[in-house]
Amino acid sequence: KLQFLYFIGACRGRGMAAVASHTGCLPHSHQHLASIVDKIVLIQHAQSVAQVNPGITGHQPDWKVPLTERGERQAEQLGGKLGKVVKNGKVFFYVSPYERAKQTYHLLRYGLPRGVKVLGAKEEPRLSDQQLGNYQNPNTKAPLSQLRKRYGKFFFRYREGESASDVFGRSSSLLEGLTNELPPTGGLTVVMISHGITIRTLLMKLFNLSVPDFELLSSPGSAHIVTLTKDKNNLFHIDPTSKVLMKFPDSRVC
Secondary structure (H helix, E strand, O other): OOOOOOOOOOOOOOOOOOOOOOOOOOHHHHHHHHHHEEEEEEEEOOOEHHHHOHHHHHOOOHHHOOEOHHHHHHHHHHHHHHHHHHOOOEEEEEEOOOHHHHHHHHHHHHHOOOOOEEEEEEEOHHHOOOOOOOOOOHHHHHHHHHHHHHHOOOOOOOOOOOOHHHHHHHHHHHHHOHHHHOOOOOOEEEEEEEOHHHHHHHHHHHOOOOHHHHHHOOOOOOOOEEEEEEOOOOOEEEOHHHHHHOOOOOOOOO
């Protein structure tokens, strides 16, 4: 039986100011973050049943949809891939409470090299997928998708659900409080296992992207690792593969 998520560490009372500048970054907030974190890794969950059978969310709650067998294999392989990113460093996990994300986390952990030091893990509801409105009628999915494209992906709100703007609010809240709860240790990698649109809103917040920037972004895809690495000036850069894959704007560092 897979062990449930655990949490190590306590609040440290460090604030995270949200003061934007003409550079398009949040310098005060990232000064705090960069003092603790060397890398931020964003992972989209592995392939879920809903990706091959979209109709399942018509009778099963979206948050309970599990991985496919292929998704399980993808998640197992993520451990080794993440190990190459963090090497023998220290890692703290934040995981969406959706079943597909939790399964990805647990299977990833099995494949993580022994030299990686996991300081803790936390189930984080703010990393949840966009709420599309409880049980979803498969007959309305395609028309709603087209309407969303015409209206704009960021502000379009699903009936009984959320807009991407709402997801951005959750992502912002999480990032702004991150330094208050991380262990006060240097050289840390923060890993967030979440969903495509949530990852896009996290990047929007971290790099102060505009709404038109967001409209052009693509999700990274199942089991893809997006790596943000800090340079000597304490600025974070997205890895080249993810930058191309997600159609990330040029000249964005934070």
